[in-house]
Amino acid sequence: MTQDSLFVPVQTGRAGEDIALQIQAAILEGRIEPGEKLPSERDLQTFYKTGRGVIREAFQVLKHKGLIEIRKGAKGGAYVKHLEVVFASESFALFLRQNRTDPMHLIEFRESIDHMITDLAIARGSSEEKRNLSEKADQLAAAVNDGTAGLKKLVELDRELNILFSKMARNPIFEWIMQAVQIGFSSMDNALYEDAEYRAYAVENWQETAMWILAADPVRTKSCIGYHYRILRQKVKEIRSASGTNIFADGSADG
Amino acid sequence: MTQDSLFVPVQTGRAGEDIALQIQAAILEGRIEPGEKLPSERDLQTFYKTGRGVIREAFQVLKHKGLIEIRKGAKGGAYVKHLEVVFASESFALFLRQNRTDPMHLIEFRESIDHMITDLAIARGSSEEKRNLSEKADQLAAAVNDGTAGLKKLVELDRELNILFSKMARNPIFEWIMQAVQIGFSSMDNALYEDAEYRAYAVENWQETAMWILAADPVRTKSCIGYHYRILRQKVKEIRSASGTNIFADGSADG
DNA sequence: GCATCCTAAATGGACCTACCATTGTACAAT
DNA sequence: ATTGTACAATGGTAGGTCCATTTAGGATGC
Incomplete structure (x- = not known):
């Protein structure tokens, strides 16, 4: 167990993974504060030049990590949360x-x-x-x-x-x-x-x-x-x- | 903090959530042993009478929890893992x-x-x-x-x-x-x-x-x-x- | 002027189809 | 036997359509 690159040997399943990690990094580095809203799925889709499914998968992961909260409807979207214990x-x-x-x-x-x-x-x-x-x-x-x-x-x-x-x-x-x-x-x-x-x-x-x-x-x-x-x-x-x-x-x- | 239904206040975003939890329960209860393969996305899609995206979102979550590993290609699919610390x-x-x-x-x-x-x-x-x-x-x-x-x-x-x-x-x-x-x-x-x-x-x-x-x-x-x-x-x-x-x-x- | 209702827009949730990339297997050619 | 090729299964990605929910703003009625 040398752990070179250190941490979770998560098999990088490509795009969705990358995007989730990028957003996660942004949150952890404080570039996005808790309470702020991420762009909508459709916006991110065009921004990352990808399908909406990829964005959704990334969001689901972040949601389950407790990093974001997803709300429906107008003014909905992914809001950065304070991580709870x-x-x-x-x-x-x-x-x-x-x-x-x-x-x-x-x-x-x-x-x-x-x-x-x-x-x-x-x-x-x-x-x-x-x-x-x-x-x-x-x-x-x-x-x-x-x-x-x-x-x-x-x-x-x-x-x-x-x-x-x-x-x-x-x-x-x-x-x-x-x-x-x-x-x-x-x-x-x-x-x-x-x-x-x-x-x-x-x-x-x-x-x-x-x-x-x-x-x-x-x-x-x-x-x-x-x-x-x-x-x-x-x-x-x-x-x-x-x-x-x-x-x-x-x-x-x-x- | 009453938490009637108990546990992780994960906002239940519906279908994908349910499926992820069902599979997770199956894994934790030992109904599916580590090493075993889950049905393919397409099979689960028809089984749950749902879209493939839902299954994929569930899989991504389980993958990030470390419960499954996803392999591509023939003989690919979601394999139950031993959870690592x-x-x-x-x-x-x-x-x-x-x-x-x-x-x-x-x-x-x-x-x-x-x-x-x-x-x-x-x-x-x-x-x-x-x-x-x-x-x-x-x-x-x-x-x-x-x-x-x-x-x-x-x-x-x-x-x-x-x-x-x-x-x-x-x-x-x-x-x-x-x-x-x-x-x-x-x-x-x-x-x-x-x-x-x-x-x-x-x-x-x-x-x-x-x-x-x-x-x-x-x-x-x-x-x-x-x-x-x-x-x-x-x-x-x-x-x-x-x-x-x-x-x-x-x-x-x-x- | 105020309350109520309706509508429109934004957004996530779900479904579908199509195609690509990867991987293992079976089978043919050598 | 070895090699190479075609094929099938499967996940990965793309794009579209429609639905449900929610908010905001406008129309309506009092």
């Missing part, structure tokens, strides 16, 4: 899924990340954020105890808690990782939240964790987190041995 | 660039990862791997002292050391993360290795680190690593204030 996370999540990553590896990794974030979040998170975290944990608990909220809603709240937590570290890379892991393994989270025992336990643990973060006590926070992952490992083991099914088999990145 | 890294690097991510964030993240890996590597790495690591560190030192090896070669050796190190953790996620971060980092690594002082220091530190790993002493290993990152931060600060240029500005994701 989810887009960066999505491809990593894809990678994790396709490689059938062992849940235990993932748990180990996630636990490490959580521990790292803990220190940073306590040190750098604003008190408002810490209160928010605590409130959201209470919301989750309420939602679970009500029994009215659907599974999706619960998992969503759990996800938001994690994102909030990772944001407090004030380092976008941790956000990236956290989101990638969550996207890639939402099916696992779903499976776990189906278990009433886990559900009850998880929300309680979230509340306690949030409390210790609010109290700026990293040791106790980590203790909570560590306990959480012990339970999690156990549950995953149960699920796996019970069903024998691959919990990563159901769709999640495909809806 | 570079693809995940690419969008990550894109994100880092467009958001002008502070190199200090990357350093912070990398240091955290290194510390986590240290414990795992010492606990799980075989003695052979530990010896290999030490030998490779010596090789790097020799290469630097000879002065014969080019910059590229040195960075490459450094990279290999990191990979070797991360492999010892026996958790592929750490490997992938390490690779992704290295790719995102490559321009910085290059810049740093241009500095003779840093170069000399870095290789010495690698040797020492490898030694403590071989001695199974996590505390001293982490001490080495911590010191390494202190130097690294300082150098980055120097480079940044001296040149004023953004070290992520030079081409790397765009060609």
Whole structure:
């Protein structure tokens, strides 16, 4: 793996590729600012002396990279976007899924990340954020105890808690990782939240964790987190041995 | 951020989107194995009762996600690929660039990862791997002292050391993360290795680190690593204030 | 004068046909 | 057996047509 020209060994399929790269370069170099509009497909078609299909293919690629947003109608067209972290996370999540990553590896990794974030979040998170975290944990608990909220809603709240937590570290890379892991393994989270025992336990643990973060006590926070992952490992083991099914088999990145 | 239908807020531009997602789902769920060939564009066109352009747009997106490879000619078509980590890294690097991510964030993240890996590597790495690591560190030192090896070669050796190190953790996620971060980092690594002082220091530190790993002493290993990152931060600060240029500005994701 | 409705233009979305370029295979010629 | 050639399959590109959506501006009615 010498990687001479470095980077993505994407087979250059010619024109569309070139155009996509040119536009991408223009965006990354700031020659086109977020919010600005690219020329219309037809204009670019004549500009590049090519077919409209080529331009469209290039646009689709850029759209999926999260670099542009395409609007229909008059005043429509391709608008340069601010790249959001989810887009960066999505491809990593894809990678994790396709490689059938062992849940235990993932748990180990996630636990490490959580521990790292803990220190940073306590040190750098604003008190408002810490209160928010605590409130959201209470919301989750309420939602679970009500029994009215659907599974999706619960998992969503759990996800938001994690994102909030990772944001407090004030380092976008941790956000990236956290989101990638969550996207890639939402099916696992779903499976776990189906278990009433886990559900009850998880929300309680979230509340306690949030409390210790609010109290700026990293040791106790980590203790909570560590306990959480012990339970999690156990549950995953149960699920796996019970069903024998691959919990990563159901769709999640495909809806 | 409610996101009911969950995930990547990609504006669903209709047909092409759907088809791309369907195929992606099929790939991720293993209904189509890597190496297998998708139907030809024309076949899919009739199957989905759609235009060929739609199929092509879907294919282009999948190609850029690294999920398929497209070959021309007879026996050509879309072949399912094994997703490589570079693809995940690419969008990550894109994100880092467009958001002008502070190199200090990357350093912070990398240091955290290194510390986590240290414990795992010492606990799980075989003695052979530990010896290999030490030998490779010596090789790097020799290469630097000879002065014969080019910059590229040195960075490459450094990279290999990191990979070797991360492999010892026996958790592929750490490997992938390490690779992704290295790719995102490559321009910085290059810049740093241009500095003779840093170069000399870095290789010495690698040797020492490898030694403590071989001695199974996590505390001293982490001490080495911590010191390494202190130097690294300082150098980055120097480079940044001296040149004023953004070290992520030079081409790397765009060609 | 204001609100409403209608129309026109711009634009992306989709479909179709045609042709070219590339590549592998089968078959003929040597 | 080797070589060369023709052919077929397939992606790559070009250009056109029509539709759906959206905005803006003008016409209409109150």
